[in-house]
Amino acid sequence: MNLEEGILTRRSIRKYQKNNRISKEDTEALLNMAMHAPSALNTQPWEFIVVDDQNVFNKIMAVHPYCSFLKDASLAIVVCGNRKSLVGGSCARVGRLLVRNLSDGRKNAGFS
Secondary structure, three states, X not given: OOXXXXXXXXXXXXXXXOOOOOOHHHHHHHHHHHHOOOOHHHOOOEEEEEEOOHHHHHHHHHHOOOOHXXXXXXXXXXEEEOOOOHHHHHHHHHHHHHHHHHHOOOXXXXXX
């Protein structure tokens, strides 16, 4: 599969086979790929938490309105961002710059 095909055919799965377990090897492979994702200045401002406990899923679903699909999941990888990272501050500055440029008629934000 090439990159274009991967992007154009991707799906977001929200229905799971309740008794289908993810192996430790597959979980570690997923984490390894996630840890190698690029980040600005290689700051890697994230933490990954593997959850495979239905009681924890229930607590997450109680506070997060878009996680009802966890009821049938056997595993979840929670991605937590580090808000104190250098990139977080940089991203906020870039965001303000883009908003300012967009409000100026998009002339400096790379839009035609």
